[in-house]
Amino acid sequence: MWVRQREAYSMYKRLLSRDSANTVDMDENSVPLQNSMSPETSSPSWRLSLPHVVVATISSFLFGYHTGVVNEPLESISVDLGFSGNTLAEGLVVSTCLGGAFVGSLLSGWVADGVGRRRAFQLCALPMIIGASISAMTKNLEGMLLGRLLVGTGMGLGPPVASLYVTEVSPAFVRGTYGSFIQIATCLGLIGALFIGIPVKEIVGWWRICFWISTIPAAILLVAMVFCAESPPWLYKRGRTEEAEAAFEKLLGGSHVQLALAELSKSDRGDDTDTVKISELLYGRHFRVVVIGSTLFALQQLSGINAVFYFSSTVFKSAGVPSTLANCFIGIANLTGSIIAMALMDKLGRKVLLLWSFFGMAISMALQAVAASSYIPGSGELYLSVGGMLLFVFTFALGAGPVPGLLLPEIFPSRIRAKAMAVCMSVHWVINFFVGLLFLRLLEKLGPQLLYSMFGTFCLMAVMFVKRNVMETKGKSLQEIEIALLPQD
Numbered sequence: 420m421w422v423r424q425r426e427a428y429s430m431y432k433r434l435l436s437r438d439s440a441n442t443v444d445m446d447e448n449s450v451p452l453q454n455s456m457s458p459e460t461s462s463p464s465w466r467l468s469l470p471h472v473v474v475a476t477i478s479s480f481l482f483g484y485h486t487g488v489v490n491e492p493l494e495s496i497s498v499d500l501g502f503s504g505n506t507l508a509e510g511l512v513v514s515t516c517l518g519g520a521f522v523g524s525l526l527s528g529w530v531a532d533g534v535g536r537r538r539a540f541q542l543c544a545l546p547m548i549i550g551a552s553i554s555a556m557t558k559n560l561e562g563m564l565l566g567r568l569l570v571g572t573g574m575g576l577g578p579p580v581a582s583l584y585v586t587e588v589s590p591a592f593v594r595g596t597y598g599s600f601i602q603i604a605t606c607l608g609l610i611g612a613l614f615i616g617i618p619v620k621e622i623v624g625w626w627r628i629c630f631w632i633s634t635i636p637a638a639i640l641l642v643a644m645v646f647c648a649e650s651p652p653w654l655y656k657r658g659r660t661e662e663a664e665a666a667f668e669k670l671l672g673g674s675h676v677q678l679a680l681a682e683l684s685k686s687d688r689g690d691d692t693d694t695v696k697i698s699e700l701l702y703g704r705h706f707r708v709v710v711i712g713s714t715l716f717a718l719q720q721l722s723g724i725n726a727v728f729y730f731s732s733t734v735f736k737s738a739g740v741p742s743t744l745a746n747c748f749i750g751i752a753n754l755t756g757s758i759i760a761m762a763l764m765d766k767l768g769r770k771v772l773l774l775w776s777f778f779g780m781a782i783s784m785a786l787q788a789v790a791a792s793s794y795i796p797g798s799g800e801l802y803l804s805v806g807g808m809l810l811f812v813f814t815f816a817l818g819a820g821p822v823p824g825l826l827l828p829e830i831f832p833s834r835i836r837a838k839a840m841a842v843c844m845s846v847h848w849v850i851n852f853f854v855g856l857l858f859l860r861l862l863e864k865l866g867p868q869l870l871y872s873m874f875g876t877f878c879l880m881a882v883m884f885v886k887r888n889v890m891e892t893k894g895k896s897l898q899e900i901e902i903a904l905l906p907q908d
Contacts, residue, residue: 463675467672468590468597468670470647471588472588472589478544478581479600479604480605481574481577481608481637482578483606483609484611484612484636485608485633487608487612488612488615488616489512489567490616490746491620492616495626496512499624501559501560508560516571517852518568519567519569520575524575524847526576527575528840530542530576532653535649535653535654539576540640543640547633548638550565550568554566554570556627579837579844580837581601582825582827582840584650586598586829587650594765595764595893596762596764599761601821601824606753610750613747615628615632649662649666651666651679654666655680656834663680700839700842705831705839708839709835709839711830712823712839712842713842715826715884716847716850717847717850718884721850722777724812724819724820726858748809753816753820760772764821765894767893768893769889770885772822773881774886776820777882779813779817780819780878783808784811785872787804787867787871791867791871819881833901
């Protein structure tokens with residue numbers, strides 16, 4: 420086993436060095452196949468797979484919406500349900516959702532592999548519909564917490580399945596662009612929750628409408644998935660080759676079916692039907708790619724992105740900007756960066772965007788640390804704080820936000836892809852929870868200057884980690900990546 424791990428690692432390092440030399444093809448065996456392709460069949464139409472990807476990203480929209488749906492209405496909810504002034508109860512309304520998300524993400528790999536990607540999306544939509552309905556109708560805190568727990572379960576299940584599905588159904592030449600749709604949909608969900616929550620202080624009980632509205636996209640996801648193609652790699656590894664052919668025809672067109680199946684068969688080592696054990700992910704031959712994935716998600720959260728979201732309203736308030744307008748600025752910066760990332764993902768590549776994104780975030784944290792010092796006059800401090808915060812969110816959306824969710828399903832072999840994503844997303848939620856739990860206390864004990872400096876240090880660590888350990892996957896098929904990363908049995 421250790422011999423195979425060393426072989427895999429040496430192959431991985433060779434691939435990294437070849438990426439830096441701008442080598443295009445990773446697998447020499449694929450060259451004759453590519454050369455034999457005619458120009459008109461070299462790239463399938465992106466239009467066929469687009470509707471399937473758009474439906475899948477509804478789960479990401481719901482993720483963003485439910486992340487922000489209680490921000491504005493929380494005060495009204497606490498008054499109507501009788502726990503106004505109880506900060507513990509208010510915190511539970513938020514954190515219960517995070518707990519449910521952790522459970523959902525932990526189970527997502529087994530659900531996606533067990534019932535398929537399409538049914539996993541439907542299982543994601545169901546608790547969101549039921550949970551939002553319970554929250555909208557409840558008369559007490561207990562009902563709200565139950566509803567938020569169910570919604571959180573769907574939130575945890577959705578993102579890893581969306582990343583899997585978009586990666587597996589997208590043509591290689593637009594996979595990065597389609598992967599960016601996930602981040603854009605999340606941003607639109609956050610912005611949608613913000614705007615829908617605006618009347619909450621003027622209209623009594625409006626917060627119930629905010630929850631009811633979320634059931635509409637969830638119901639659309641539930642129904643629309645019936646008409647979407649199942650993931651061809653999932654069907655193929657289940658031995659359902661004819662269904663995989665039909666799915667490829669839906670996604671790529673009839674002229675590309677045989678080529679796509681040939682690509683799948685190249686990476687088939689005959690063990691895809693075996694049960695994947697947790698031990699295999701934690702210290703087996705797949706250990707290294709799982710560590711890379713988990714570390715990327717950990718560094719994404721340790722960069723301080725959620726702390727910035729938590730603290731943004733306070734910074735903007737000190738600059739005289741209302742909280743609603745502040746949230747709009749943050750949302751626009753996030754959405755703008757995500758759209759630019761979509762345009763650049765398949766041109767510059769994943770690794771370049773990650774490097775410059777984390778580097779830009781480090782610069783942004785440095786600006787905020789300087790603003791928190793006593794050397795900057797009042798107006799200069801405000802400009803640096805607000806500018807640094809907006810720049811941080813913008814540069815996060817350029818790479819550190821969308822890339823990990825796209826890159827990891829690309830580098831994970833098909834046999835472990837779903838379960839490895841579940842492990843990595845669980846790491847994401849655990850660190851997200853602790854950052855949210857400890858941020859205000861650390862801010863009180865350490866002060867903003869030292870805390871922002873720590874976040875900036877994590878961003879620089881992420882730059883070094885990406886440079887040394889992350890490979891470029893732009894324009895390469897999933898099978899080429901898998902063959903290059905792992906030794907064949």
